[in-house]
Amino acid sequence: MSNDVIVVPTGTANTASVLAAFGRLGVRARVSTDPDEIGSASGVVMPGVGTFGAAIGEIDRIGVRQALLERIEADKPTMAICVGLQMFAETSEESPGVRGLGVVASDMTRFPSLVAVPQLGWNMVEGSDSSRFVRSGWAYFANSYRLATAPGGWIPAMATHGGPFVAAIERGNVLACQFHPELSGPWGLAVIDAWIDATKGTL
Amino acid sequence: MLAPRVIPCLDVDGGRVVKGVQFSDLRDAGDPVEIAASYEQQGADEIVILDVSATPEGRGNAVATVAAVRAVLSIPLTVGGGVRSMADAGRLLDAGADRVAANTAAVERPELIEEIAAQFGTQCAVISIDAGRRNGGWEVLTTSGTSRTGMDVGEWATRCAGLGAGEILLTSWDRDGTRKGYDTELLSSVSDLVTIPIIASGGAGQAIDLVAAIHAGASAVLVASLLHDRDLTVADLKATMTQHGIEVRT
DSSP states (O other): OOOSEEEOOOSSSOHHHHHHHHHHTTOOEEEOOOHHHHHHOSEEEEOOOSOHHHHHHHHHHTTOHHHHHHHHHTTOOEEEETHHHHTTSSEETTSTTOOOOOSSSOEEEEOOTTSOSSEEEEEEEBOOTTOSSOOSEEEEEEESEEOSSOOTTSEEEEEESSSEEEEEEEETTEEEESSOGGGSHHHHHHHHHHHHHHHHHTO | OEEOEEEEEEEEETTEEEEEETTEEEEEEEOHHHHHHHHHHHTOSOEEEEEOOSSHHHHHHHHHHHHHHHHHOOSOEEEESSOOSHHHHHHHHHHTOSEEEEOHHHHHOTHHHHHHHHHHOGGGEEEEEEEEEETTEEEEEETTTTEEEEEEHHHHHHHHHHHTOOEEEEEETTTTTTOSOOOHHHHHHHHTTOOSOEEEESOOOSHHHHHHHHHTTOSEEEEOHHHHTTSSOHHHHHHHHHHTTOOOOO
16 A cells, blocks of 8 residues: 555646645655556545546546545545545536536536636635534635535535535545635645545554 | 635746836846745735746746745645746646636637636636726737737626636736726726626735725735835735725635
């Protein structure tokens, strides 16, 4: 088992920011597309900006859908960011006909047009007392689609933009953030740091 | 509720932060890594780096600067200046920029916005518009304000939003570097036309100017000389905004 945190490249643009955040926390992280490595790593990050369809397409192109599903099912430490969270859903209005990972029985929908879309900037996240990873605080978001309600069996953190939406969900060692912890200042680094503790627990 | 952002802007030439009025009379203002880190500590919500290098050699340094700043920065980083192609955008994003701002090249070839949004996401595609006043309105300027295009700013902003731009960095060329306050008429006029967020730029001279820009419809405010001259910190600016009932990230 590799001690490095593995970042799955989804063909989109925030890989450098994610790697830099791990660097600031003194944790070795690197990109890999190897399904075996993604299955066995102590921690795996699914970053993502760009469209739902493009990110899912990349997951399937490099052939890691099954490895990701199995490690999430086995409760191995996994962190999904932004479009990474959206890939957990079954579908997204952004890319009709594209099949998500289906980790949660939910569909991503666009923010209502009464608010600025994309949601771009800092919004207040209300954490749950039972969360291991996410406290209340200001988080940086950059998204047009969101999970409107929390799926059953997951601990949610919520925020508001044209109504409540899911800022993060967690279940055991699996954390999915709609916000960008790697861009959310010291508060965001604390989220990543708490998740790193989970990766150490499985070694 | 989204908090309005305070965004320090660093003009970078050949790996150093420079400052000047309307891109002339540039003088050295320090190391971009140190300056960006200190603004984050003061409470900056994002950093904008504008590569103002006049030479290809200087442009080459921009990627190294972005990577060095990214290594220390825990907030979003937007980079503009010299973004002329998808290859330029890709290089800056790979180095650690979160968003890229296109200006002159997008006027010459608007499809660039569409391509950046399609490949990297709409949040990544910032359109930088330099606006110059003309009879009763504003005209799009390019090439660091030296070329007049004859295009109406409102029409161009609307078109960019339609092409997939996720945000407009709207600079008043008449106010830039003057410290006379943002052009709030310009901000109101464009924010009435588009639903994507607008970063107000050009003219911040005192903290109350930021309040006026937000009230005029901006989602974020760009500040440069106000901070570089060390008259005020980001925290000072945010304190004034809070006093005027604007909720900011603390």
